[in-house]
Amino acid sequence: MPEGLLAPPTRDRLHAAANAADTRILSYAARARALDFYLTNPSGRARPNRRWKVDLDALAFDPLASDAPKNEVAFSGSLGRAIALPLATAAREHPETLAQIARRIDIERLKFGALALGLSSLGALVHVPADYDVAEPIVITYSIDASPAFPRTLVFLEPGARATIIVEFRNRSGAFVAGTSELIVDERAHLQYATTQHVDSGSVAVETALAQVGRDASIALASADFGDGLIVRDRESSLDAAGARMEQSAIFLPTGDGHLDVAATVRHAAANTFSQTVVKAAAGERAIARFLGNIVILPHAAGSEASLRDDALILGPKAHIDSVPALEIACNDVKAYHGATIGAIDDEQIFYLRSRGLDETEARRTIALGFFEPVVDAFPTAALRESLTHRIVETLR
Amino acid sequence: MSETMGLRVAGLRATVENTEILRGIDLVVEPGKIHALMGPNGSGKSTLALSLAGHPHYQVTAGSATLDGTSLLDLSPEKRARAGLFLSFQYPAAIPGVKVANFLHAARQAVRPGSLAPAAFRAMLVEKMDILGMDPSFMGRYLNDGFSGGEKKRLEMLQMAMLAPKYAILDETDSGLDVDALRAVGDSIAALRASEEGRQAGMLIITHYPRILKHVTPDVVHVMMDGRIVLTGGHDLAERIEREGYDGIRDEVGARA
Numbered sequence: 338m339p340e341g342l343l344a345p346p347t348r349d350r351l352h353a354a355a356n357a358a359d360t361r362i363l364s365y366a367a368r369a370r371a372l373d374f375y376l377t378n379p380s381g382r383a384r385p386n387r388r389w390k391v392d393l394d395a396l397a398f399d400p401l402a403s404d405a406p407k408n409e410v411a412f413s414g415s416l417g418r419a420i421a422l423p424l425a426t427a428a429r430e431h432p433e434t435l436a437q438i439a440r441r442i443d444i445e446r447l448k449f450g451a452l453a454l455g456l457s458s459l460g461a462l463v464h465v466p467a468d469y470d471v472a473e474p475i476v477i478t479y480s481i482d483a484s485p486a487f488p489r490t491l492v493f494l495e496p497g498a499r500a501t502i503i504v505e506f507r508n509r510s511g512a513f514v515a516g517t518s519e520l521i522v523d524e525r526a527h528l529q530y531a532t533t534q535h536v537d538s539g540s541v542a543v544e545t546a547l548a549q550v551g552r553d554a555s556i557a558l559a560s561a562d563f564g565d566g567l568i569v570r571d572r573e574s575s576l577d578a579a580g581a582r583m584e585q586s587a588i589f590l591p592t593g594d595g596h597l598d599v600a601a602t603v604r605h606a607a608a609n610t611f612s613q614t615v616v617k618a619a620a621g622e623r624a625i626a627r628f629l630g631n632i633v634i635l636p637h638a639a640g641s642e643a644s645l646r647d648d649a650l651i652l653g654p655k656a657h658i659d660s661v662p663a664l665e666i667a668c669n670d671v672k673a674y675h676g677a678t679i680g681a682i683d684d685e686q687i688f689y690l691r692s693r694g695l696d697e698t699e700a701r702r703t704i705a706l707g708f709f710e711p712v713v714d715a716f717p718t719a720a721l722r723e724s725l726t727h728r729i730v731e732t733l734r
Numbered sequence: 735m736s737e738t739m740g741l742r743v744a745g746l747r748a749t750v751e752n753t754e755i756l757r758g759i760d761l762v763v764e765p766g767k768i769h770a771l772m773g774p775n776g777s778g779k780s781t782l783a784l785s786l787a788g789h790p791h792y793q794v795t796a797g798s799a800t801l802d803g804t805s806l807l808d809l810s811p812e813k814r815a816r817a818g819l820f821l822s823f824q825y826p827a828a829i830p831g832v833k834v835a836n837f838l839h840a841a842r843q844a845v846r847p848g849s850l851a852p853a854a855f856r857a858m859l860v861e862k863m864d865i866l867g868m869d870p871s872f873m874g875r876y877l878n879d880g881f882s883g884g885e886k887k888r889l890e891m892l893q894m895a896m897l898a899p900k901y902a903i904l905d906e907t908d909s910g911l912d913v914d915a916l917r918a919v920g921d922s923i924a925a926l927r928a929s930e931e932g933r934q935a936g937m938l939i940i941t942h943y944p945r946i947l948k949h950v951t952p953d954v955v956h957v958m959m960d961g962r963i964v965l966t967g968g969h970d971l972a973e974r975i976e977r978e979g980y981d982g983i984r985d986e987v988g989a990r991a
């Protein structure tokens with residue numbers, strides 16, 4: 338475990354790190370990049386119709402340096418032979434596992450990943466040994482009180498392992514949270530990984546996610562993002578070996594002056610890989626949702642199949658949804674599918690439901706809930722599905 | 735029977751996008767009676783149905799419409815449904831993600847609040863689907879989403895059976911149905927009329943074909959042309975239209991006018 342990776346940074350330390358030439362410190366590059374990011378991003382709040390901007394200048398770095406951080410990570414679910422630990426404990430007890438993940442997942446090549454890697458003092462490690470099936474979902478709950486926070490979630494499934502992980506955030510109002518998901522799913526393993534987050538006005542939530550899926554392994558990602566804050570997601574899944582599969586389902590529901598900006602990339606880097614992306618984005622009031630779905634099929638990925646489906650529902654007269662598909666296909670022998678719809682709730686649908694006794698509000702809610710239903714279905718537990726439905730209903734109220 | 739009972743339409747005029755389509759409709763469907771409404775394409779049958787159901791694109795400019803004494807025209811579409819009006823759509827909307835069973839339950843609750851315990855609701859649903867020859871798997875499917883034309887019409891009839899309205903307007907429910915489906919629709923209507931809830935149900939069946947009327951015998955047949963009801967008669971009127979088309983009637987009506 339490299340020295341200093343989890344040490345609390347300060348503004349001074351950041352500057353010092355940037356100026357230091359000691360490349361033996363693994364986190365050096367990350368900190369340099371974090372600093373670079375911090376220096377080159379002018380202040381400015383998220384504003385509709387403009388590309389998001391994050392005011393790092395306004396962030397208090399002191400909480401990061403405090404001895405008793407108020408941010409916590411908690412776990413629930415019975416683990417059996419799996420391990421789930423706070424990152425700080427894992428750094429002491431399982432440095433080899435962390436180093437292994439660090440060698441395989443290059444989180445710092447992504448801007449916010451570098452930021453998190455450089456500044457994180459909070460996080461979780463889940464490690465499932467080979468051929469072990471964690472029967473119960475593992476729930477990781479981050480309670481973010483001190484801002485900024487950079488929670489890193491590291492997951493390592495050894496060959497043939499199976500696990501379901503649910504990540505939840507309890508963020509205090511106005512918090513800046515830039516976390517990562519660093520996921521390794523080795524051959525024949527299966528990971529179901531679900532995240533939900535509500536980001537309220539004035540808050541910023543960034544996630545940088547990298548997943549690596551091995552031979553005949555599969556990953557099912559499900560995410561739901563709500564709120565009127567700024568939500569930034571940069572997700573990339575690599576199907577690195579033959580037979581690797583990934584399914585991702587996402588709910589985006591920004592409201593108020595909320596702004597959501599998501600880039601999801603799937604890399605098909607081996608033969609006979611499979612990916613399916615389903616996105617349901619709805620924006621209310623003056624909210625903006627921007628989704629970039631990127632499918633990359635490399636030349637040696639023959640026999641692969643990729644589908645990208647994104648549906649957008651405009652719920653407010655001033656809401657705005659941008660959906661940009663990008664398919665880079667460098668192999669002939671593949672199947673790739675892209676489908677997208679965008680629109681408001683159809684008057685004929687509303688009238689149909691009203692003619693069956695539902696009032697207009699109920700009719701709109703029913704249609705919007707239906708819009709999200711296939712993706713809600715992709716979440717792992719009944720309790721989670723119910724709470725999502727509840728949250729959608731509350732949001733649409 | 736009281737003078738106010740029935741689905742009573744008088745002098746009804748309606749426009750769509752500033753074009754007058756209904757030009758004075760007079761029609762009374764008494765409780766328990768079956769009326770058929772026929773007429774060439776574009777004569778205004780669906781416009782009448784949608785205007786009565788309260789479709790926002792249709793503007794009623796004159797006349798009245800009451801349901802057992804309640805004026806419909808001032809009511810929102812949902813209040814018309816709750817008052818006991820049902821429209822079987824010629825083109826039912828698809829609503830992805832909304833499961834048939836959940837929707838039917840919500841609709842039943844809205845139209846007849848608290849009237850059925852969940853178990854009784856389930857039992858009723860199974861029974862009605864059986865009459866309509868619908869596979870139980872339809873309960874878990876999304877509302878009209880990917881349904882064939884005939885399946886949509888059966889689902890409209892299932893909704894009617896579950897909601898047990900006082901008055902139902904069936905807009906070409908028979909179009910696109912195979913012979914078995916047609917018989918099933920007939921059976922479903924008969925079952926509704928034999929039930930406690932549906933005993934007094936009045937129906938306005940909009941159709942182009944007399945064949946549905948072999949399964950559901952109408953008490954009265956109306957012919958609509960150019961936004962008016964031009965002829966009213968008995969069952970034999972449907973057969974005459976089948977034989978002669980509308981030209982004879984058009985000439986006759988034209989001669990009278």
Ligand SMILES: Nc1ncnc2c1ncn2[C@@H]1O[C@H](COP(=O)(O)OP(=O)(O)OP(=O)(O)O)[C@@H](O)[C@H]1O
Binds near residue numbers: 750773782
């Ligand atoms: N939304 C609309 N916009 C424009 N014109 C309309 C609209 N709805 C109906 N019309 C017109 O009103 C007239 C009557 O239409 P309507 O659908 O009521 O006829 P119909 O008797 O039901 O015909 P069909 O037997 O073909 O179903 C037609 O000329 C039609 O084009």
Ligand SMILES: [Mg+2]
Binds near residue numbers: 780824905906
């Ligand atoms: Mg019609």
